[in-house]
Amino acid sequence: MTMSAIRPGVLLDRDGTIIVDHGYVGSVERVEFIDGAANAIARFNRAGIPVAVLTNQAGVARGFYAIEDVTTVHRYIAQRLAEQRAHVDLFVHCPYHPAGIVEEYARTSEDRKPRPGMAMAAQAALNLDLTASWVVGDRPEDVGLADAIGASAAYLRPGCCERPGVWLFENLAAAATFILARIAA
């Protein structure tokens, strides 16, 4: 076995980026895909670009749902994506939050965005060049993650705060077109 060379990847936020952020989505009934998101992931797949989903799930620490529920939601998302020929190479979630009420998860964590733990896990699993990679998300902590790992950021908050290394887009579909052109260049 030989390791493939390190390569750029796409690190996607989940809620507000792939599915609608209904607030603490812990069951499949509350999963609603954002238009164009599945197709955007399929386009990354066809271009051979690894895709990881990195999601803060403080709902676990807050006692709204269990770790198993996060896994179930991710399995369901994967099934729905497969129907559109789209595939996520790695799901990573952070169940921790310092204000949690579930003792096991009530703490700070290097995994919680904007801290880089989940991105480091994706780097190790997918052999990523993080400084050539992209973070796509709709919250300041997603941009903070990009800053923490030296990646570029696609910020799904039109009208916000463009600056070097941060590009604004309406949604994942629009971001994907730009990112695909950049990575291919």
Ligand SMILES: [Mg+2]
């Ligand atoms: Mg989000």
